[in-house]
Amino acid sequence: MHQMIRSTRPTPEFTLSPVMAGVWRMGDWNWTPQERLRWIEACIAMGVTSFDHADIYGGYTVETLFGEALALDPSLRAQMQLVGKCSICLTTENRPSYRIKHYDTSFAHIVGSAERSLRNLKVEQLDLLLIHRPDALMDADVVAEAFTHLQLLGKVKHFGVSNFTTTQFDLLASRFPLVTNQIELHPLHLAPLTDGTLDQCQQHRIQPMVWSPLAGGRLMTSDEPTASRVREALATVGARHGVSIVTMAFAWLLRHPSRPIPVAGSRRVEAMQEAVAALSVRLDVQDWTEIWSAGSGHEVP
Numbered sequence: 001m002h003q004m005i006r007s008t009r010p011t012p013e014f015t016l017s018p019v020m021a022g023v024w025r026m027g028d029w030n031w032t033p034q035e036r037l038r039w040i041e042a043c044i045a046m047g048v049t050s051f052d053h054a055d056i057y058g059g060y061t062v063e064t065l066f067g068e069a070l071a072l073d074p075s076l077r078a079q080m081q082l083v084g085k086c087s088i089c090l091t092t093e094n095r096p097s098y099r100i101k102h103y104d105t106s107f108a109h110i111v112g113s114a115e116r117s118l119r120n121l122k123v124e125q126l127d128l129l130l131i132h133r134p135d136a137l138m139d140a141d142v143v144a145e146a147f148t149h150l151q152l153l154g155k156v157k158h159f160g161v162s163n164f165t166t167t168q169f170d171l172l173a174s175r176f177p178l179v180t181n182q183i184e185l186h187p188l189h190l191a192p193l194t195d196g197t198l199d200q201c202q203q204h205r206i207q208p209m210v211w212s213p214l215a216g217g218r219l220m221t222s223d224e225p226t227a228s229r230v231r232e233a234l235a236t237v238g239a240r241h242g243v244s245i246v247t248m249a250f251a252w253l254l255r256h257p258s259r260p261i262p263v264a265g266s267r268r269v270e271a272m273q274e275a276v277a278a279l280s281v282r283l284d285v286q287d288w289t290e291i292w293s294a295g296s297g298h299e300v301p
């Protein structure tokens with residue numbers, strides 16, 4: 001058992017860009033390091049300075065791909081924020097000791113995974129580390145101990161969680177200050193609006209990060225009736241504001257008072273620009289509700 005060390009440092013200032021870039025899919029893009037660098041530079045140039053990683057992305061390969069690109073211009077590190085995640089253990093040829101997919105929130109796994117992320121990314125510090133998924137075997141004291149250890153060594157600045165329910169969040173937050181809960185939210189997945197997740201973010205004054213803001217592309221491409229209905233509503237409201245469907249999908253997220261930070265996942269720079277354009281759009285409550293109704297399938301009661 002490790003000695004519990006309580007951090008006495010004040011929580012350093014925490015900022016992410018209002019729209020972030022997610023690199024989950026970067027391994028599929030089959031890009032050269034130069035092409036990856038150009039995408040990173042283009043994101044930074046448009047104000048998308050925060051990059052969302054996880055140890056497992058690309059079957060444990062994306063951090064290294066990103067690190068290779070960053071090594072071509074290490075001065076970019078000072079202009080970006082790097083978010084990492086750990087706790088999911090995937091069975092791939094890169095991890096021969098894993099017999100089945102499982103979660104691990106032990107001290108050794110959290111610290112070891114964060115240290116490996118730093119090596120892969122070729123950086124000294126992560127700005128934020130998240131527990132990727134809730135773990136039934138999570139011992140909150142142990143996780144707090146691992147977070148404290150990484151913070152005191154200067155390896156990670158801030159900590160948060162992803163996909164946590166409100167009670168799971170409360171449990172860990174009772175042991176260590178958490179700065180975010182990264183969740184799925186879009187008009188095809190409205191649960192966080194009513195299950196307490198976003199209420200909790202407002203209550204704690206933390207901004208949720210939002211993954212798959214376009215439902216992983218389904219919002220744009222799926223023929224499923226709800227997706228078609230949402231697309232139509234996004235187009236109608238978008239036409240009133242003179243913006244695209246993609247921009248409207250992001251503007252709908254940004255309208256929530258918990259101030260969500262969407263994590264956009266496109267390889268295309270122009271699609272990232274459409275996401276950023278949403279920062280200049282303010283929906284009124286009727287616009288917002290029209291899109292909500294298309295997703296929920298009914299008007300407000």
Ligand SMILES: NC(=O)c1ccc[n+]([C@@H]2O[C@H](COP(=O)([O-])OP(=O)(O)OC[C@H]3O[C@@H](n4cnc5c(N)ncnc54)[C@H](OP(=O)(O)O)[C@@H]3O)[C@@H](O)[C@H]2O)c1
Nearest residue numbers: 022023024052211212213214215216217220265266267271
């Ligand atoms: N915490 C978690 O559990 C969790 C889970 C999933 C994801 N994430 C994070 O969230 C990030 C974003 O997720 P995501 O990639 O699913 O986000 P997304 O923005 O919902 O979906 C992006 C996908 O949609 C496609 N797409 C199709 N039409 C598009 C259009 N008109 N405009 C933009 N994209 C379009 C993109 O293809 P093109 O590239 O060809 O544009 C891309 O494959 C990930 O990279 C990861 O960092 C976290």
